[in-house]
Amino acid sequence: MKTHAIQSEESEVMAEIATERKSVITCEDIFVGYGSELVLKGVSLQIMAGSFVLLMGPNGAGKTTLLKALLGLLQPRRGQITTPFHRTAPGYVPQQKSIDPLYPVTVRQIVGMGLYPELGPWRRVTGDFRRRVDATLEQFDLLAHDRKTFSELSGGMRQKTLIARAFVSGAEIFILDEPTSELDERSEREVVQHLHRLARQQNKTVLLVHHGLGHAVDHGDMVCLVNHGKAVLLEPDENHSMEHVADAARRGIAKGKAS
Amino acid sequence: MIDSVRSLLTVFPYAIAAGSLIATACSLLGVFVILKRVVFIGIALSEAAALGVAAAIMFHIHPFLGATVVTLATVAILAYPFERQRLPRDAVLGIIFVLASSLSVLLVARSGFGLHEVQSLLYGDLILTDRTDLAIILVTLLPVLVYLLVFIRPSLYTFLDREAARVMGVRVMIWELLFFFSLGVAVSAASKVAGALLVFCYLVVTPSAALLLSKRLWLVMLSAVLVSVAATMIGMVWSFRSDLPTNHAVAAVACGLFAAVLVLVGTRRLLVRRVPAESIRLAGTEQG
Numbered sequence: 001m002k003t004h005a006i007q008s009e010e011s012e013v014m015a016e017i018a019t020e021r022k023s024v025i026t027c028e029d030i031f032v033g034y035g036s037e038l039v040l041k042g043v044s045l046q047i048m049a050g051s052f053v054l055l056m057g058p059n060g061a062g063k064t065t066l067l068k069a070l071l072g073l074l075q076p077r078r079g080q081i082t083t084p085f086h087r088t089a090p091g092y093v094p095q096q097k098s099i100d101p102l103y104p105v106t107v108r109q110i111v112g113m114g115l116y117p118e119l120g121p122w123r124r125v126t127g128d129f130r131r132r133v134d135a136t137l138e139q140f141d142l143l144a145h146d147r148k149t150f151s152e153l154s155g156g157m158r159q160k161t162l163i164a165r166a167f168v169s170g171a172e173i174f175i176l177d178e179p180t181s182e183l184d185e186r187s188e189r190e191v192v193q194h195l196h197r198l199a200r201q202q203n204k205t206v207l208l209v210h211h212g213l214g215h216a217v218d219h220g221d222m223v224c225l226v227n228h229g230k231a232v233l234l235e236p237d238e239n240h241s242m243e244h245v246a247d248a249a250r251r252g253i254a255k256g257k258a259s
Numbered sequence: 260m261i262d263s264v265r266s267l268l269t270v271f272p273y274a275i276a277a278g279s280l281i282a283t284a285c286s287l288l289g290v291f292v293i294l295k296r297v298v299f300i301g302i303a304l305s306e307a308a309a310l311g312v313a314a315a316i317m318f319h320i321h322p323f324l325g326a327t328v329v330t331l332a333t334v335a336i337l338a339y340p341f342e343r344q345r346l347p348r349d350a351v352l353g354i355i356f357v358l359a360s361s362l363s364v365l366l367v368a369r370s371g372f373g374l375h376e377v378q379s380l381l382y383g384d385l386i387l388t389d390r391t392d393l394a395i396i397l398v399t400l401l402p403v404l405v406y407l408l409v410f411i412r413p414s415l416y417t418f419l420d421r422e423a424a425r426v427m428g429v430r431v432m433i434w435e436l437l438f439f440f441s442l443g444v445a446v447s448a449a450s451k452v453a454g455a456l457l458v459f460c461y462l463v464v465t466p467s468a469a470l471l472l473s474k475r476l477w478l479v480m481l482s483a484v485l486v487s488v489a490a491t492m493i494g495m496v497w498s499f500r501s502d503l504p505t506n507h508a509v510a511a512v513a514c515g516l517f518a519a520v521l522v523l524v525g526t527r528r529l530l531v532r533r534v535p536a537e538s539i540r541l542a543g544t545e546q547g
């Protein structure tokens with residue numbers, strides 16, 4: 001009886017999520033670049049809530065530029081981007097070079113930075129915030145290293161710290177720029193599985209810049225292929241699995257390189 | 260020694276108060292100047308303040324006003340995103356330094372003052388701080404200290420990871436501007452009495468010693484203040500007893516303290532490295 005109740009509750013939640021699957025990020029014919037150089041030329045995208053999107057493309061194709069435009073860090077020269085980031089900050093994982101190791105800040109302080117959007121006007125850190133930081137540190141096996149500075153961490157640990165900073169916030173949308181490039185296989189699997197759970201169980205949206213190999217492909221919903229200044233969404237269907245889609249994207253990248 | 264300190268306190272109370280306040284504010288700002296890797300900005304702003312004092316002498320206005328106007332104008336110039344041009348920011352700072360240094364001396368060259376007076380006017384003398392100087396320093400540096408201590412979090416986040424901070428809703432432009440504005444105000448107020456050399460020393464030498472001493476930001480900030488204030492007191496007593504120029508004596512003591520910290524940290528590292536090797540040898544002996 002209890003099992004039935006739980007099942008019906010779950011299906012209700014799933015139905016609710018399904019009806020709530022609305023567009024959370026929309027790009028309409030955007031042109032973005034640096035100086036006189038245009039990197040993205042007429043990109044149109046629609047990302048639905050709860051999607052797990054892998055951003056793939058060759059080096060210099062504009063994956064990071066697209067992420068920065070979505071985050072509001074780069075203004076499009078033309079076109080329009082609609083996001084909810086003016087209301088709720090996304091969980092953002094930049095490439096690990098974003099923090100200068102000279103700064104004497106600890107892992108705990110960096111992870112705590114993720115709670116900044118939730119702090120009050122006087123920016124006071126309460127006990128609840130400390131508990132959330134503790135829980136996130138534990139989740140990423142960082143609790144034993146929480147007093148180490150960024151300079152004392154390995155490449156993988158630095159990435160984990162930046163990922164933990166994004167996850168502590170409880171954001172609705174996560175944007176991650178090659179977050180697993182320096183992680184070992186086990187850590188990569190854990191991070192990808194966690195992102196997958198967030199997308200499936202909590203209807204969170206995930207945009208992940210990825211090389212298209214390994215665990216992320218098993219858990220992604222679609223691929224956003226960025227190449228030659230354009231971006232296309234490739235979705236699996238009845239005949240094509242996510243592995244097929246990622247494979248097609250990789251072939252597209254290789255073809256782009258060859259041409 | 261104790262008599263010298265007592266005499267100093269009695270005869271030059273304003274100098275001690277002003278010196279301690281300048282040492283505190285400039286060394287706290289200096290921690291971020293070093294972390295942001297904009298060390299050269301300290302000397303460029305100090306020279307800009309000296310140019311402001313020279314202009315003030317020429318146009319018969321208060322030296323603090325002249326120093327503030329020229330220093331803040333320099334900050335405004337430096338706010339321009341030079342990264343987009345082919346000219347690196349460091350080169351611009353170098354040009355400002357050369358321009359300000361030469362112009363400040365040229366402006367007062369025909370004023371009728373002797374070289375010593377010109378130097379004293381442009382680069383100040385901590386020991387000669389009077390009541391008005393102290394009042395100006397209090398009014399300008401106390402808000403800077405309040406800003407640094409109350410708004411440390413958004414400022415740190417801005418400097419630490421500008422993009423991520425922006426995404427999290429930190430108003431990075433405001434905090435960046437506020438920092439450089441505070442730096443400009445502090446340098447212009449401090450340069451009048453402490454001079455370009457000593458202000459630059461507080462911005463670079465003592466915070467460097469503090470960064471060697473600790474790995475925690477609040478401890479680095481505390482150490483920077485303690486080392487700066489200690490250098491100020493020791494330097495003032497030394498200059499008072501040996502009749503030496505105060506600003507230079509304080510700067511020399513600060514460099515001496517930095518050298519002492521460097522030796523201390525180096526020795527500690529050597530000892531830490533040697534301990535495991537010795538313990539392995541000892542363990543081997545026990546087993547044998």
